[in-house]
Amino acid sequence: MTEQEAYQEHIRYAHDTYCWIVIRHASFDTARMLAARWKREIFLEYLTEEKFVPLSTTDEYFQMPDYGETYLFSAQGQTILLDSRYFTSSIRTFLFFLHFSSIIR
Numbered sequence: 001m002t003e004q005e006a007y008q009e010h011i012r013y014a015h016d017t018y019c020w021i022v023i024r025h026a027s028f029d030t031a032r033m034l035a036a037r038w039k040r041e042i043f044l045e046y047l048t049e050e051k052f053v054p055l056s057t058t059d060e061y062f063q064m065p066d067y068g069e070t071y072l073f074s075a076q077g078q079t080i081l082l083d084s085r086y087f088t089s090s091i092r093t094f095l096f097f098l099h100f101s102s103i104i105r
Contacts, residue, residue, distance in 0.1 A: 001009075072079055
């Protein structure tokens with residue numbers, strides 16, 4: 001082995017050792033960061049046992065509509081019975097903007 005090859009091998013070993021040390025210390029930092037995060041976290045089971053709050057929610061979009069109420073909607077001489085007042089108001093708003101957009105043109 002020549003002197004240049006020996007020097008290159010030494011540099012390669014030194015670089016490998018340096019990389020190994022850097023990776024090892026990065027794993028130490030990551031383990032320390034995860035331990036600190038886990039120390040601050042509160043488990044979900046602990047919260048539900050502590051407060052006795054059920055983990056559920058209700059939303060009016062997923063409730064069954066009450067079909068007892070009907071709303072009249074009239075457009076161009078035609079009358080329609082609609083079950084939802086939200087749908088009726090949205091159609092009225094849409095036709096209102098549609099009417100004004102045809103006037104502006």
